[in-house]
Amino acid sequence: MVLKQVIVSDCEAFLDQNRLKKLVAQAAVSYVLSKISVHSIIGIGTGSTTDFFIDELANHRDKFYGAIASSNASATKLAALGIQVIDLNSTSDVEVYVDGADEINPLLQLIKGGGAALTREKIVAAVAREFVCIADVSKWVDELGKFPLPIEVIPMARSHVARELLKLGGDPVWRQGVTTDNGNYIIDIHGLWPIKTDGSLETCINQITGVVTNGLFSHRTADLVFLGTEEGVTTHKPDSNLDGRSS
Ligand code: 5RP
Numbered sequence: 222m223v224l225k226q227v228i229v230s231d232c233e234a235f236l237d238q239n240r241l242k243k244l245v246a247q248a249a250v251s252y253v254l255s256k257i258s259v260h261s262i263i264g265i266g267t268g269s270t271t272d273f274f275i276d277e278l279a280n281h282r283d284k285f286y287g288a289i290a291s292s293n294a295s296a297t298k299l300a301a302l303g304i305q306v307i308d309l310n311s312t313s314d315v316e317v318y319v320d321g322a323d324e325i326n327p328l329l330q331l332i333k334g335g336g337a338a339l340t341r342e343k344i345v346a347a348v349a350r351e352f353v354c355i356a357d358v359s360k361w362v363d364e365l366g367k368f369p370l371p372i373e374v375i376p377m378a379r380s381h382v383a384r385e386l387l388k389l390g391g392d393p394v395w396r397q398g399v400t401t402d403n404g405n406y407i408i409d410i411h412g413l414w415p416i417k418t419d420g421s422l423e424t425c426i427n428q429i430t431g432v433v434t435n436g437l438f439s440h441r442t443a444d445l446v447f448l449g450t451e452e453g454v455t456t457h458k459p460d461s462n463l464d465g466r467s468s
Contacts, residue, residue, distance in 0.1 A: 239269075241357035241449030246273035248447045248454040249319050249355045254281060256317055256351070261285045262307055264345040265299060266320020267292040267338035270355050274319055275299060289315055291345050292338040293402045309348065318349035322443070323368045323436075325360050329443040329459050330418050334371030334436030337401050343434055346441050354443035358450040366414030369394070370426075371436040373405050378431020385429045386410055389422075405433055 253263060265275060265288045275295065279302035287305035289312075290296035296306045309315075320342055324332040331354060333339050346352045370391070374382045379395060386393040391410035399407050416422060416437065423437040446457040 238357050238359065239273075241451075242270045242355075243273045243277075243449075244454055245355040245357065245447045245449040246270065246277050248456075249274055249353055250277040250281065252353065252445075252447070253278070253317055253319065254284065257285045259284065259286060261316040262287055262289060262312055262314060264289045264315045264318030264320075264349045265291065265295050266318070266342055266345070267295050268321040268336045270321035270357070271295060271319065272298065274355060275302065275304075279304060289318075289345055289348075291320065291341040292336070294336075294338075309345065313348065315345065315349040317351045317353055318345050319353045319355060320346070322354050322356050322360055322438075324362050324365050325354060325356060325443070325446055325448075326362055326365050326418065327457075328418065329354070329446055329457065330365060331438040331443060332365050332368050332370055332416075332436055333438060334373070334407070335368070337371070337373075337396070337399050337407050339371055339436040340373050340401065340403060340405075340434045343438070343441065346438070351445065352441065352443045354446045356446070356448060358448050361448055364415035365418060365437070366416035369409035369411045370413055370416065371396075372408045372410065372426060373401055373403070373433040373435075374408055375431045375433065376404075376406050379406050379408065382429055382431045383408055386426070389413075389425070403433065 287307040322331040323335040383393040392412045393408045396407040418439045423439045426435040448455045
């Protein structure tokens with residue numbers, strides 16, 4: 222009986238979170254439509270919130286040229302919905318990149334990589350003119366680091382990288398059974414909260430030999446965040462978080 226109640230309340234929480242994800246996806250599609258033309262290329266992230274965004278965006282597939290995907294999973298979904306998937310090497314012109322996050326702080330710095338797509342996500346974010354992050358309110362935190370920080374590593378360097386990460390004071394855990402789209406492994410660093418967001422940690426981890434990149438977005442932050450809350454969708458810019466307004 223108690224177990225049944227726990228399962229029912231877990232299901233309700235899941236459905237509620239999905240409702241908020243769909244709301245922000247709709248808000249992001251409206252925003253993106255105001256920015257694009259039939260020649261535009263849109264960057265598309267990875268994860269369940271982005272999946273809602275792709276579903277909504279597909280209704281407008283004739284209003285833009287195509288999409289750059291940050292993962293094979295998103296590329297497959299885009300293609301299945303009739304959206305042209307473009308190789309990033311064939312363009313430098315990505316109007317806007319839309320993606321989810323695992324944690325977001327008030328400076329719009331992020332932890333990403335829960336879905337193991339962090340490297341391609343960082344690449345598309347680096348190229349895009351604007352990075353729009355979409356999430357339900359559970360991802361909003363005062364300080365980053367309760368979510369374990371994902372690191373993509375070259376497989377033969379896994380143990381070396383883990384030993385080096387230990388020196389940073391965290392607890393590195395190999396995400397066993399996961400291989401990234403680039404053929405690499407993921408190590409998640411637990412216990413780093415609160416993460417330093419002056420950029421030094423992100424740079425320091427990336428300098429360990431064998432690290433491809435890490436999921437801390439403290440240099441390239443989001444430019445705009447749409448957050449799904451019970452009161453509606455709030456928009457956040459780095460300078461105006463105290464004024465996050467409902468739309
Ligand atoms: C994938 C990511 C995702 O954006 C992040 O994990 C959020 O996913 P979701 O929208 O499913 O909560 O970084 O690597």
